[in-house]
Amino acid sequence: MKFKKKIKIAIDSPAAAGAGTVAKKISNYFNLLYLDTGKIYRMLAFLKFRNNKNFKYSTIKKKMSRLKIIDLENKKLLSDKIGTIASEIARDKKIRKLVHNFQIKCAYNFPKKYNGSCLDGRDITYKIIPNAEFKFFITANVKARAIRRYKELKKLGKKITYKEVLKSIKKRDNSDYNRRISPLKKTKDSVLINTSNLTKSACFFKIKKIIEEKIKINGNI
Numbered sequence: 001m002k003f004k005k006k007i008k009i010a011i012d013s014p015a016a017a018g019a020g021t022v023a024k025k026i027s028n029y030f031n032l033l034y035l036d037t038g039k040i041y042r043m044l045a046f047l048k049f050r051n052n053k054n055f056k057y058s059t060i061k062k063k064m065s066r067l068k069i070i071d072l073e074n075k076k077l078l079s080d081k082i083g084t085i086a087s088e089i090a091r092d093k094k095i096r097k098l099v100h101n102f103q104i105k106c107a108y109n110f111p112k113k114y115n116g117s118c119l120d121g122r123d124i125t126y127k128i129i130p131n132a133e134f135k136f137f138i139t140a141n142v143k144a145r146a147i148r149r150y151k152e153l154k155k156l157g158k159k160i161t162y163k164e165v166l167k168s169i170k171k172r173d174n175s176d177y178n179r180r181i182s183p184l185k186k187t188k189d190s191v192l193i194n195t196s197n198l199t200k201s202a203c204f205f206k207i208k209k210i211i212e213e214k215i216k217i218n219g220n221i
């Protein structure tokens with residue numbers, strides 16, 4: 001499928017709501033460049049975790065200037081501990097500015113072979129791609145999210161209990177929704193998708209249908 005006009009999809013969601021999984025599927029299906037923006041904060045969190053002393057603005061700037069999406073495909077970034085550090089450093093205005101530039105490049109200057117771009121995160125719909133053709137807010141109740149994340153982490157062989165996962169997701173929600181800079185929020189023009197009772201494929205088909213209906217109306221295929 002080739003589009004006449006390129007599209008941009010912006011997705012915001014709280015931790016472990018299933019946004020990453022569906023965004024990846026949608027990107028594959030429509031041939032879009034996909035960026036999981038949380039992974040950038042996780043990558044920086046990993047740098048801090050490994051060498052706190054060297055975690056300086058100049059080091060971060062250098063790292064960001066050389067970053068490639070492929071560098072973010074690292075299983076070490078998926079741990080709960082790294083997620084918690086990520087949400088702490090994501091409150092830093094200077095760090096966000098560096099990450100911001102990388103996200104803008106991916107959203108607007110993707111390689112020509114793609115039909116567009118799809119980014120997911122916390123402030124994508126209103127700060128990174130406010131003019132996205134498609135905006136979604138993907139969420140689920142906190143227990144459903146904690147169970148999913150717990151299962152994912154167990155699959156990866158992490159030593160963690162459900163209670164610990166629930167606690168850290170609640171902590172991350174609190175930090176992401178209530179921070180001063182770039183808080184997580186649902187914009188009025190975002191479509192709300194609640195995945196509490198949706199399977200991964202039901203969620204994919206729901207979003208795919210919304211996109212296809214709109215691109216057909218606009219004659220974009």
Ligand code: C5P
Pocket residue numbers: 015016037038039041042083086087088090120121122123124172176
């Ligand atoms: O999405 P993920 O759980 O991997 O994100 C890790 C953390 O990075 C989030 O809890 C959030 O604090 C931060 N983040 C952010 N803005 C984004 C993406 C992630 O602040 N666009």
